Amino acid sequence: MNDAFRTTVLHVTTGSRETVKDLTRECESFLADTAAGADGLLNIFVPHATAGIAILETGAGSEDDLLAALRDLLPPDDRWRHRHGSRGHGRDHVLPALVPPHATLPVIAGRLELGTWQSICLVDTNGDNPDRQVRLSFLG
Template sequence: MSDNFATSVLNITTGTSETVTDLTHDCEQFLARAAGGRDGLLNIFVPHATAGIAVLETGAGSDDDLLATLHTLLPADDRYQHRHGSPGHGRDHVLPALVPPHATLPVIAGRLELGTWQSVCLVDTNMDNTDRQVRLSFLG
């Protein structure tokens, strides 16, 4: 594998409630090892059909607002064709159409280039799957 590419997998336990999990620190730690001070791109990918990656402000209520908005847009009821799992689980399979399972972000001089209030987050509304993997890949 080229010195210009590095990848690693995070194992995240999200628990049995809907969550927005901040991955920014994990991304920064990965880049400290992988980027070597270079410019490039960080790709964050969650290989699950019921989770997504979002870039948003956390800690000021925006993460809760996102979950509330998803409840409005995707109610957890029996309207969905996809019906295995807990009631309303079909909504979890629609989530990646609104919160995609990936993000690609700029890396400048080995550091993640985010806005002042931006964080990289795993969004998981699936209460049936408590263990998630997130693949971080640096191309520089």
């Protein structure tokens, strides 16, 4: 393995309700330990069939707006063919088609190049699985 590639896994508890969890600080901490001031790319990947990664503003209501939009697009009801788990769980398996399970972001001089209001968030609508893993990988 190349010295310019580093990876780690975050263990995130999301709880029993749909949630948007800000991971920006964890990503910045990972880069502080691994990027050493270098340029490169940060890849964030959630290896779950019912969660995704979104880049959005946090703290001003956008998290609730996103979850409301997802409820409108993917209602938690009995219309889904995928029927194991709690009521409406089939929608959770469609989520990654709309909120992908990954994001790749530029890193310049060891720092994330996010816009002023952008944050890196785990989006999880699956209350049946509160324990998530998120893999962070730096290539520089």
